[in-house]
Amino acid sequence: MSEQVVRDILVVLLGAGGATFIWTVSRSYIALRDSAESREDRAVARLERYEQTCREQLAWEREWGAYWMLVAGRLRHALASNGIPEPPLPRKPTGPKPAPDETPPTRHRRHRAGSRGGAPEGE
């Protein structure tokens, strides 16, 4: 085998390694970018579901609050109709109203290897 042939083989091998390197860099960038976008989309979806659940909970509590106010009104009317004095009102709670917690819950999932099957084992 002549020296020139050997050198050609070496150049081809180096070229193949370089081309593969460029391909792996590009694919890694695409995969990491898609993973980041996927995580962002999942976070947005989770926040939207949280907001929807909070709104439903608020509506439910308002409905029941209105119901109990009507029940209390009927009972007051019944007492007043029969001349029964109402019991004294309880004391109002003291202190400032706490600020609402607007932080949505986050799932601080620590990555557990193999918890969902995981990536192939690095053997």
Add this chain to the structure above:
Amino acid sequence: MHRIATTDARLGVLGLTRQSLYLRAALTLAYLCFATSGVLLLVTPEVTVAYDGWGPVLSAFMALGSVLASGGSLTRRWVGEFTGLPLLASAFAVFGIGTVYQAWEVSRLIAAANGLLFAGMVLVMTARWRVALASYRFAHAVALRDRRTEVRGGRGEREGWW
């Protein structure tokens, strides 16, 4: 998703398996040895003489590929070995062929032994790269699946927001 995961029992404090800890340490040190070798060859003028103008390229491939692979094995990310091992494997292949060619006239047995040694190293690196490729495919497939299912308010996840 970016980690090369193992499923064995864990060491409580470190959060790693004994196997993965040994693999991580051994691979990192091995790649660092290759990187040091590549740097030493890069500053050696004899390499340029032996491989003409491709000597620095060969050394740079070895150094850069080893640094990427050692960073990947140290941080347990598939990206490092995925990008670094092609460079390292091609550098080893070139080294092996060059060594065999130069030693062939001196001693054919030694040339064959050296050639087989480098061929074995190239195959081991190819196998290791294949594992990183599988990790890349898995990570990319999961990311694409999450994006394709109707993520915004859809069935992207089975459990609720809690």
